[in-house]
Amino acid sequence: MNRNPLSREHLLAVAARVGGWHRRDYTRVRATRDPVPWYYAEIVRRYLRPTDCVLDIGTGSGRQFLSLARFFAQGVGIDPDEALIQAAQANLPPALAGRIAFLTMPVHDLHFPDESFDVVLNRQAIIHADETVRVLRPGGLFITQQVGPRNAENITRVFGCTASGQYRAVAGQDPDSVAAAFQARGCAIVCRAEYNVPYYYTDLNSLVFWLQAVPLPEDFDMARHWEQVAHIAAAYTTPRGIATNEHRLLLIVRKAP
Numbered sequence: 387m388n389r390n391p392l393s394r395e396h397l398l399a400v401a402a403r404v405g406g407w408h409r410r411d412y413t414r415v416r417a418t419r420d421p422v423p424w425y426y427a428e429i430v431r432r433y434l435r436p437t438d439c440v441l442d443i444g445t446g447s448g449r450q451f452l453s454l455a456r457f458f459a460q461g462v463g464i465d466p467d468e469a470l471i472q473a474a475q476a477n478l479p480p481a482l483a484g485r486i487a488f489l490t491m492p493v494h495d496l497h498f499p500d501e502s503f504d505v506v507l508n509r510q511a512i513i514h515a516d517e518t519v520r521v522l523r524p525g526g527l528f529i530t531q532q533v534g535p536r537n538a539e540n541i542t543r544v545f546g547c548t549a550s551g552q553y554r555a556v557a558g559q560d561p562d563s564v565a566a567a568f569q570a571r572g573c574a575i576v577c578r579a580e581y582n583v584p585y586y587y588t589d590l591n592s593l594v595f596w597l598q599a600v601p602l603p604e605d606f607d608m609a610r611h612w613e614q615v616a617h618i619a620a621a622y623t624t625p626r627g628i629a630t631n632e633h634r635l636l637l638i639v640r641k642a643p
């Protein structure tokens with residue numbers, strides 16, 4: 387345990403420094419974790435076929451979706467955040483521009499005809515079962531990985547917030563409700579899984595970047611929350627870094643043929 391709690395000035399300086407990193411550039415985060423039973427991209431590529439038309443909901447800067455591009459024919463990534471869609475369009479290599487598009491759109495109002503997609507993906511974004519099932523062709527697949535409700539449990543406890551940073555859970559997004567919503571719309575559960583492994587932020591910069599980027603809690607402001615951050619660093623610093631846990635959920639459903 388670190389017996390010298392970090393000062394307000396030091397933590398404000400760290401927050402200002404990592405605030406200059408791009409909001410969604412998680413490549414700057416230095417962290418390690420224990421082995422996990424699956425990797426999202428590896429799971430998804432096993433289900434994709436070269437002829438598939440794929441929708442990625444909450445695509446963010448599109449990096450994850452673009453990394454899968456060679457496994458499907460046509461793709462659209464959507465996100466309600468205009469700045470992120472602009473970033474995704476900037477990340478789109480010219481060679482893929484003919485078959486992948488990024489559009490500003492929220493999950494609850496998809497501007498696509500019924501049965502437009504063979505596969506709908508959603509990595510750690512809000513789930514809307516009605517719209518997702520509507521745009522899937524019969525027999526199509528919905529694949530989602532979500533942040534589990536016990537993610538970073540020691541940290542969320544200090545802030546008194548949920549795993550996604552809100553002070554109140556968003557109704558209908560818990561794993562049982564999501565699975566039941568798809569079953570109620572005639573979908574079969576293909577796979578439901580979870581893992582929960584030890585996770586370590588290698589340095590304070592990485593922890594603070596993550597708190598600001600999520601944000602966690604939803605109103606995170608170092609000027610207001612520095613004492614909690616100092617407590618987390620003092621209580622959970624280990625030789626591997628600042629210890630927490632990574633809880634992830636996987637759900638794969640198939641629309642009725």
Ligand SMILES: C[S@@+](CC[C@H](N)C(=O)[O-])C[C@H]1O[C@@H](n2cnc3c(N)ncnc32)[C@H](O)[C@@H]1O
Pocket residue numbers: 443444445446447450464465466467470491492493494508509510511512
């Ligand atoms: C944690 S990020 C995940 C980004 C990306 N899927 C990835 O795996 O890197 C969650 C994304 O959901 C988007 N989002 C928030 N509200 C949304 C909504 N109503 N409909 C669709 N996406 C939403 C956010 O803008 C953000 O890009």
